[in-house]
Amino acid sequence: MSAAVTAPAAGAPAASRGILLLLLLPGLVALVVTFLLPLLWLFRASFASSAVGTLSGGDWTSEAYTTVLFDPFYWRVAWNTLVLGFNVAVFAVILSYPIALFLARTQSRFRGVLTALAVAPLLTSSVVRTYGWMVIFGDRGVINSTLQALSLTDGVIRLTNNSLGATVALIEILMPYAILAMLSGFGRLNVQLEEAAAMLGANRLRVFTRIVLPLSLPGVLTAALLVFVLAISSFVTPRLMGGGRVFVLGTEVFNEATVTLNWPLAAALSVMLLVLFSSIILLYQRALRALEV
Amino acid sequence: MADHHVIIENLVKTYPGAQKPSVDHVSFSLPRGEMLALLGPSGCGKTTILRMIAGLIVPTSGAIRLDGRDVSSIPVYKRNMGMVFQAYALFPHMSVAENISFGLEMRKVGRAEREERVRKALDLVKLAGFGERKVSQLSGGQQQRAAIARSLVIEPELLLLDEPLSNLDAKLRDEMRDEIRDIQARTGVTAIFVTHDQDEALSMADRLAVMSAGRLEQIGTPREIFDRPQTDFVASFIGAGTFFEGKVAGPGVAAVDGLPPLRFVGEAAVGSPVRLMVRPHRLLLAGEHGQPNSFTGVVEHIVYRGQILTLSVRCGSRLLQADLPTHAGVLPQKGDQVTLTVAPEDVTLIGREAA
Ligand SMILES: Nc1ncnc2c1ncn2[C@@H]1O[C@H](COP(=O)(O)OP(=O)(O)O)[C@@H](O)[C@H]1O
Ligand SMILES: [Mg+2]
Numbered sequence: 001m002s003a004a005v006t007a008p009a010a011g012a013p014a015a016s017r018g019i020l021l022l023l024l025l026p027g028l029v030a031l032v033v034t035f036l037l038p039l040l041w042l043f044r045a046s047f048a049s050s051a052v053g054t055l056s057g058g059d060w061t062s063e064a065y066t067t068v069l070f071d072p073f074y075w076r077v078a079w080n081t082l083v084l085g086f087n088v089a090v091f092a093v094i095l096s097y098p099i100a101l102f103l104a105r106t107q108s109r110f111r112g113v114l115t116a117l118a119v120a121p122l123l124t125s126s127v128v129r130t131y132g133w134m135v136i137f138g139d140r141g142v143i144n145s146t147l148q149a150l151s152l153t154d155g156v157i158r159l160t161n162n163s164l165g166a167t168v169a170l171i172e173i174l175m176p177y178a179i180l181a182m183l184s185g186f187g188r189l190n191v192q193l194e195e196a197a198a199m200l201g202a203n204r205l206r207v208f209t210r211i212v213l214p215l216s217l218p219g220v221l222t223a224a225l226l227v228f229v230l231a232i233s234s235f236v237t238p239r240l241m242g243g244g245r246v247f248v249l250g251t252e253v254f255n256e257a258t259v260t261l262n263w264p265l266a267a268a269l270s271v272m273l274l275v276l277f278s279s280i281i282l283l284y285q286r287a288l289r290a291l292e293v
Numbered sequence: 294m295a296d297h298h299v300i301i302e303n304l305v306k307t308y309p310g311a312q313k314p315s316v317d318h319v320s321f322s323l324p325r326g327e328m329l330a331l332l333g334p335s336g337c338g339k340t341t342i343l344r345m346i347a348g349l350i351v352p353t354s355g356a357i358r359l360d361g362r363d364v365s366s367i368p369v370y371k372r373n374m375g376m377v378f379q380a381y382a383l384f385p386h387m388s389v390a391e392n393i394s395f396g397l398e399m400r401k402v403g404r405a406e407r408e409e410r411v412r413k414a415l416d417l418v419k420l421a422g423f424g425e426r427k428v429s430q431l432s433g434g435q436q437q438r439a440a441i442a443r444s445l446v447i448e449p450e451l452l453l454l455d456e457p458l459s460n461l462d463a464k465l466r467d468e469m470r471d472e473i474r475d476i477q478a479r480t481g482v483t484a485i486f487v488t489h490d491q492d493e494a495l496s497m498a499d500r501l502a503v504m505s506a507g508r509l510e511q512i513g514t515p516r517e518i519f520d521r522p523q524t525d526f527v528a529s530f531i532g533a534g535t536f537f538e539g540k541v542a543g544p545g546v547a548a549v550d551g552l553p554p555l556r557f558v559g560e561a562a563v564g565s566p567v568r569l570m571v572r573p574h575r576l577l578l579a580g581e582h583g584q585p586n587s588f589t590g591v592v593e594h595i596v597y598r599g600q601i602l603t604l605s606v607r608c609g610s611r612l613l614q615a616d617l618p619t620h621a622g623v624l625p626q627k628g629d630q631v632t633l634t635v636a637p638e639d640v641t642l643i644g645r646e647a648a
Contacts, residue, residue, distance in 0.1 A: 188385055188386075190382070192378055192380065192382040193382050193384060193385075195349055195369075195376075195378075195382070196376065196378060196382035196383075196384070197384070197395070198349070198369040198370045199347060199349075199369060199370075199372075199374060199375070199376040199444070200370075200395050200396035200399055200443070200444075200447060201370050201371070201373070201396055201399035201400055201447065202370055202395075202399050203368075203370050206370075206399060210395070211384060214386050215385070215386060
């Protein structure tokens with residue numbers, strides 16, 4: 001009896017499900033063409049035996065992965081990448097946090113202008129900004145020439161062509177993203193909650209540690225993840241600031257693809273980056289759920 | 294007055310950049326254990342006063358005394374006042390019990406005592422068993438109760454509530470109105486609440502302070518405010534009524550244009566201008582003409598409201614409003630000629646103390 005009653009009822013959602021699918025179709029097609037297919041091709045390419053093989057099909061070999069997994073050089077590259085991503089994420093988040101907190105809490109009528117200013121660096125390309133850092137950090141850059149003019153140092157302090165320069169430049173370049181991510185993650189912050197805590201006897205420090213900090217953690221985590229992912233996949237800044245002496249996954253993929261023309265290896269390294277991304281995002285989701293439950 | 298628990302003296306607040314003060318020389322006082330309602334239209338400065346008392350904003354001038362001691366220089370977190378915010382402001386990352394326990398933790402109360410007091414506070418607001426819930430799992434009314442428990446558990450010197458019922462639906466509002474009154478009476482805490490709703494203020498408060506545009510218009514018991522409004526604003530803001538302008542013609546008699554002489558109770562110099570008001574429920578259907586204070590006119594408009602019938606009666610150039618109980622025998626119809634009377638003691642002389 002119940003089946004007879006529920007059958008027509010179940011028909012309605014089925015029809016609307018059809019409409020839903022139809023509405024999703026353009027997006028799905030775009031995703032398949034621009035994302036899924038290239039990804040499959042990348043995967044296939046990483047198992048090819050030569051650059052030509054990646055296009056023509058041909059035999060399958062795990063040679064590229066053997067190289068990646070057994071050559072200690074690539075382990076070092078992976079490690080460098082993680083260290084760079086970690087350092088950049090930590091410092092970008094620490095430096096952006098007060099700015100984002102201020103922007104989220106201020107009652108000033110210039111809030112919109114200030115927010116726009118904070119993210120305005122995004123308007124220039126990161127290549128230009130990296131060159132800016134080279135002008136400041138270079139061997140004859142602003143810092144070195146000033147220090148020498150003041151006779152504070154004799155020789156040159158190396159700030160470029162090493163990972164220090166790449167890290168500093170990336171921190172600055174990625175800070176606007178950190179600020180934006182935090183602002184969007186600070187939705188639960190609310191001045192009234194701070195006032196309520198103060199009324200209950202919490203001084204400023206306690207209000208911060210017990211209310212503001214815990215409520216802002218989701219935003220902080222999102223920002224850290226975003227900056228980390230952008231940092232480990234970055235190529236231009238490590239390449240230019242590192243002067244070819246900083247080896248990270250991004251620069252290596254570029255090298256293998258354009259200099260050595262070892263496309264299978266470039267593809268395998270890209271897959272490695274992807275695996276790294278996915279694990280980080282999984283961890284992030286775990287952490288976020290733990291924070292909000 | 295001087296021995297009152299809370300004394301507010303000449304409180305002024307001018308927000309930076311504002312032309313006029315939002316709170317303008319407001320003074321009032323409140324005995325221990327009483328509940329005061331700050332009543333007034335939106336934007337008249339009620340919240341501003343409450344926040345100055347709480348210490349959340351600094352007064353431009355004036356004093357706030359608790360037991361004679363000026364608390365103006367004490368920072369918020371040391372004032373030991375409980376505040377129930379309009380939107381409750383419960384901490385979303387804490388359970389209900391953690392929310393209530395927060396103030397006790399700040400006071401370094403030991404764990405065992407904390408748990409005991411949280412349990413009692415939950416009992417007080419009828420939320421026993423809800424302690425482990427997340428704030429988001431509570432209904433609006435329950436959140437309200439949790440917020441009250443959180444502000445009472447610290448045994449505050451003074452309880453402040455900003456529009457405590459405005460976020461609840463009508464039925465819950467009536468329920469919480471009684472509940473808040475009851476909790477306040479049981480704990481004996483001195484309380485000040487802000488509202489723009491006159492019914493709320495009249496039914497909950499021991500004392501009522503009516504405000505308009507930053508100024509205190511009148512303070513008194515709900516009865517005094519309702520029956521003896523001292524200003525035009527109070528008279529028209531609280532309840533309905535018909536107003537008469539006239540001149541005092543003799544002791545207790547006013548001459549009003551187009552009406553028979555109006556008798557009232559109260560002192561007013563002969564020849565001086567007066568404003569008088571009659572509440573709709575004080576006007577009665579008269580059997581015969583010729584009684585003092587009787588007005589004959591034609592029913593122009595009728596609104597049936599269940600228990601009462603509201604009539605608008607045209608008397609010359611004037612429209613009188615009268616509320617008649619619907620059980621009172623034969624009810625007038627639209628277009629009927631009726632005679633209404635009002636007892637002289639029910640004619641309010643605006644702007645004078647009760648005689
Ligand atoms: N932070 C503020 N800055 C400037 N003006 C304010 C501020 N808060 C309130 N006001 C002004 O003060 C007046 C009184 O506000 P408020 O105390 O909130 O009124 P109420 O609670 O009675 O509705 C209003 O005119 C309002 O615009
Ligand atoms: Mg208000």
